[in-house]
Amino acid sequence: MLLILSGAGILTLKAIVTAAPYVAYFVAGILVTLAWQKARACIRGRREGDGEQTEPEPTPDVGEALRRLVADDNGVLLTRVRDDLKLPNTKRVKQLLDEAGVTWKAVRTSRGNGPGVHKNDIPPDPSPVVADAHAAGCCCRSSGNNNSDNGTDPSGREGLHVEPIGLAGSVLRQAADEKRHHQINP
Template sequence: MSERTARLILVAVLLLAMWGIVAAVPETAYVVVGVLLCLGWQRAAGWLARRRQADEEELTVDEPAAPDVAAALRTLSGDGHHVLLTQLQKAVGAPDTKAVRALLKAAGIRVRGGVRASAGNGPGVHRDDIPPAPPTESGDPSEGCCCRSGNNANANNDDGEGSEEGIRVRRTDGGFVFYDLADPHQHHRVDDH
């Protein structure tokens, strides 16, 4: 007898035993079917999650981040010099000046046909077309910022006329006197005993 035949006989015996249990106690069939469906659902959900993760990893290609051409231009221009495309190509590590032109176009920076730079003459970025550096976070807020307020040296406080609120306590030799500031004629004396 082969191994396959032995397995088929074993499966047939198990199915007959399960049929006998279901015939004797039908409520157990609901429990068994529920457990089998739950296990099947868990396996199917795990398989789908692994499949999605594999698809996402396949789609996600690690593309290098585009270099910051504006920062490179500010660095290369130094004290307000023009920058040639070939200088910028070397600074950002681009393969050719076509790639540099594409980066500049994506950043919205104008390229002029002929500029004079310390490295020579040719197509490049004029110093007036180089964008300024973004403001730093640590700088003072602008005048239009709502969070800025002037110093309050209490010079603009009221001169004391009008009603006041609160209580003033004055210590005396015999105890304390409490004054109600809203009513200057009312006060209470508490003696120390």
């Protein structure tokens, strides 16, 4: 069977070359071009392989990308993270998320629905680790500055002090003034 098909193919090619000889030159040119490209790629591959070893690409920071992309949305789609980090596919994005300990699931965003990371699952920005945040002569480590507030009054009733009021901020109070000048309505 294979012999019959080969013979039919050869007869067809002979008929085409006899009828239009320039077709043979065209086909031969295409085949030579393809062979040349393959040979150049093979040679280039050997040269790059003989040279220095390529360093692996650094792992992209998925957490930073998620915090940057979420903005005011409900979450970030994995395809958007893939495009932002220029990764080959979402499988690699899932692998990076698993390594970072970030859960992904189906989310609804303004850009569409699909697998992604919900805004509540995005890890917070890591705080910078500072060994010694204060320089010498700063804050509580500084020596007296000849103010009247630097006395050794054990009551601590002199000057201003700051009272935190939860997540809303803080209140600056005059410690010596104990009475309230206004009434707070609930």
